[in-house]
Amino acid sequence: MHRSILLSLAASAAAAPLAKRSGTVYGFDVSDYQPNVNMQAAYNSGLRFVFIKATQGTDYISPSFNSQYTDATNAGFIRGGYHYADGTGDGSQEADYFLAHGGGWSDDGITLPGMLDLEADCKSVSWIQTFSDTYHSRTGVYPILYSSPSWWEQCTGNSDAFVNTNPLFMACYNSEPCTPQGDWPYYTFWQYNDDNANGGDSDQFNGDYAQLQAIARG
Template sequence: MARDRTPHRLIAVGVTAAALAGAALAGIPAAADNRPRGHDVSSYQKHIDWSAARAKGARFVYVKATESDSYRNPRFGRHYSGSRNAGLLHGAYHFALPDTSSGTAQARHFLRHGGHWKPDGWTLPPALDVEHNPYNAEKPCYGLGRAAMVRWIRAFSDEVWRGTGRRPVIYTTTHWWNRCTGRSREFGATHPLWLASWHSSPGRLPAGWSFLSFWQCAGHGPLPGDQDRWIGSPAELKKFATG
């Protein structure tokens, strides 16, 4: 995802498995299909022309809201309202730092500062960006063991569920997830997957998931920030937002 404050950044189960079957994605180049396009942004993207983004094909966006248990994106409000005013579905994401505080504490911080969801048809479910450590390459799993990492993610998810009634979308990479959670299969049946895979197709999915909901297919492109795809129809995306 896009970096902030010299931090970092983030996609994404609400549509049928048949519609989002991972096997069906194997040969789909990002540029060749017409599924809804979107992007994700952070404070790194300072001034965004949202009307221009929509004109270029954007239909949804995820905006970084928080990181750890104290950081807040100073441009979150402007990005969040600007995207909605331009007619984009929008959602908020939290960048996890599992070595700084508990999953519960970070989820509460997220919910207080943009992470809430409402069934208005325009708000995407909250998202958790959990991936390699951008601050210490020698500790890609933040110094946590695999069981501890799974407990951290579960605690974050449970708090978001208590606060919103929805499980968070999990943004990750296949390599990081399998390495740092020990190939945990606990979350795939209940948490939408937002897969980061900057290749011509999504490739192998993390353990536990048989299909994905969002695909981050490139780190730059015609839209501000990272480039994303919803793996479904526009109607299914709207239904996903509504819950």
């Protein structure tokens, strides 16, 4: 995740009061750019959740996903897969591809709902809605939506269409959280840098560990 969309974030949105939950849980996200991440060492360092890239578009499966996901499970992480939206298919097609290759969800307390990574070329509100509805119809939960405030404003007109259904994963490289986009009252996850000591990007969950487990239970 990240790269192109995050360069201007520090200046794009000032920190603002949030409807914040109690506590903070630290985690990270990884992709095939970090094929040899040591999940046990990451867990031992205090991280408790991880998102792992599974798919992109309708024609790419991360070659690292299966091993990373297994290692994360064995290390004790709450974990989930994510899908990088690139527009090679419509929303339904990309959701189906994600679900067929690691993006599923189960009510086991350790599997996070799949995350839709929105940072490449703009996707319309309709495209995102179709992906979200397809994922929900197949799993019973709505996917987490990842974007920066600037991407969301530019590509969706700062739509509030998902506030009541989809958790927000906000990309904001700043010392304090940005103002959540799209009228979300708070972020659920916050990606705050791309230099985690264990590899990948550094993330926070806006709540305590029990609340993180509740997200995993749907």
